[in-house]
Amino acid sequence: MSTTAPTPIPFSAEEISSEGLKPGEYDEIVQRLGRHPNRSELGMFGVMWSEHCCYKNSRPLLKQFPTEGPRILVGPGENAGVVDVGHGQRLVFKIESHNHPSAVEPFQGAATGVGGILRDIFTMGARPIAALNALRFGTLDDPNTRRIFSGVVSGISHYGNCFGVPTVGGEIYFDGAYAGNPLVNAMAIGLMETEEIVKSGASGIGNPVLYVGSTTGRDGMGGASFASAELTDESEADRPAVQVGDPFLEKSLVEACLEAFKTGAVVAAQDMGAAGITCSTSEMAVNGGVGIELDLDKVPVRETGMVPYEYLLSESQERMLFVGEKGREQELIDIFERWGLHAVVAGEVIPDPIVRILFQGEVAAEVPASALADNTPLYEREVLAEPPAYAQTAWAWQESSLPDCTAAGLDGQPWNDVMLALLSTLTIASKQWVYNQYDHQVQNNTIMLPGGADAAILRLRPLEGDTGSSSNSGVAATTDCNPRYVYLNPYEGGLAAVAEAARNLSCVGAEPIAVTDNLNFGSPEKPVGYWQLAEACRGLADGCREFNTPVTGGNVSLYNETVDADGDPQPIYPTPVVGMVGVIDDLDQICGQSWQNSGDQIYLLGTPLGDSTDGTVTLGASEYLKVIHGQVAGHPPKVNIALELKVQAACRHGIRQGWITAAHDCAEGGVAIALAESAIGGNLGATITLPDTEQRYDALLFAEGGARIIVTVAPVHRAVWETYLNAQLNDQWSVIGTVATANTPLTIQTSQSESLINLAVATMNDSWRYAIERALDA
Incomplete structure (x- = not known):
């Protein structure tokens, strides 16, 4: 078998940029490999070194988050966080963004956002029991915003309803700051069904690596890189970077996975989400301190003529990568085939800590796993020494400068008119048009319907054989963030997001216990953008410490910007969404x-x-x-x-x-x-x-x-x-x-x-x- 052939000449600046890499990052790749990468390897680095996958601008800031506590069983670093909710029950939850895909293809972008977060939950060995979403749109007087809004809601309802998970809560804001760049943050909650929590670290030299689920195609190509770049008029050309989901297939996938996990024959599991095969192989290798060799010829495909670059960067949905126990491969394959799904041995765990990709009898790519998923670029940027000019100007405002409400053009019954005007403001108004499209009662565990309380409430069905105190326990969940607060004062806004999330849980009688967060911001390469991100993270960290709600994981979505008619980038309002869960010991004590x-x-x-x-x-x-x-x-x-x-x-x-x-x-x-x-x-x-x-x-x-x-x-x-x-x-x-x-x-x-x-x-x-x-x- 031949080895990877080095590229005889370096890639051009345009080719490097097309993968989302900077010239200095390309130089670092060459240094680490001791040669120039080939086309497939360049693509692998492009997606794994994107902000979406490696958090190169935000990692230093995330270190300040509290991540440990008596209820925390699994914190950041796995597919989802796991917390102890008492009575022998373990709750799995996480939030993820699908912003840019939803901007260019609202239905599929939102639908696959739901599918992806559900896979993060059942990859851990949990059954999804609920979904929430935090959404931001421009104003509905814009026809494009109406298209995006309707498409996103339809996509969420389609996937969740078909999969059979209740969508029980969330929040929606409307503001011109999100015109052209909506935020679609999907959160999911599950209950552990397996005795052991399933983690992603590969182990056992010689153990088989199984590809399971759906086929691989060209949909979703380069989605991770696409999610890490600002939106422009040319973004419509990136529609192939938007995945296409199949909720009915994923319903079979969750059942097959849970059945497989219960056999004890699965050593590790990883969802193929952003960056697909590249991400799953490299992260499983790094998390286990081993290597993975994968043969692309064994991967089931839905399209002909695919090349390694396409296999490695495809983000086709409803796919997973397993490490199984050697000798029990057929046992696992039989389970998936019984559910009508693909399951093939496509590789094995190897001792060298590398990701080796084979194709047509040759090595198509060979890269140190840590270079892809661990020792990735890190940018520790300077935070502005003082608040930027826009904030200082805003802070100079005085309440005394406001005219009374009649001067605002409201005659007759001014305070009645103000009340009705605010009630009809879309951010405040009822969201029944949205949640009436969601099935919020499937599984029959939803105690509080959407719109009925400040947080969603779900019954925790007791474990088999338990007829005691757990029979009437529950959990509550909410998502919160006032983006205008964060824009005007990122620290106080971040702190307020945690405080309001905890307050909403308290309003239904739940004790707040843990947080997952989704950090949606503009470019961190701009001083103002990084100041907003840094200050908001400081506020979140302080809030989570004060409310004793450790962070179990989440998502960072940067470069949420559009380009205006003059070619100038316009960032969204900084929006650090807090997803918080709480426990309820007695469902008779709620309101x-x-x-x-x-x-x-x-x-x-x-x-x-x-x-x-x-x-x-x-x-x-x-x-x-x-x-x-x-x-x-x-x-x-x-x-x-x-x-x-x-x-x-x-x-x-x-x-x-x-x-x-x-x-x-x-x-x-x-x-x-x-x-x-x-x-x-x-x-x-x-x-x-x-x-x-x-x-x-x-x-x-x-x-x-x-x-x-x-x-x-x-x-x-x-x-x-x-x-x-x-x-x-x-x-x-x-x-x-x-x-x-x-x-x-x-x-x-x-x-x-x-x-x-x-x-x-x-x-x-x-x-x-x-x-x-x-x-x-x-």
């Missing part, structure tokens, strides 16, 4: 956000109305400031960690004691919008009385921040509840009103009984519930 009973007292936990002297409550960076006054300015709310922890603990305790009947955090739109959403959900009015204060009305109603949660409590529990609050929160709580009946409006009045807002629940519901449909039909 949603909708008011339940007339006569219940309405409490505001956290910073009281009228108190905004410390910057924790502000109109800066608010939805009100953007929608009503057209300004993106000011400091976002400053997170008060100590108050957050106390407020969230009080909320969880009240729910577990059965005192609280509804809980809803105050996020975009402030207290007034939170009250309206709870009223709409329960179809019950209320009378809210504001305190006697000199603070301006818009700040009382629509300022954001303050670790605030609105809860309702039945009168019978009022005394014991308030005694607890006095001990727990001191003066950081207040009674603000009473839930009324279905036939009464939501009234918000001053301490002198002057009505500021007086709206029928049906009127608010119409503005809020159908805003997306109206925008799509416009």
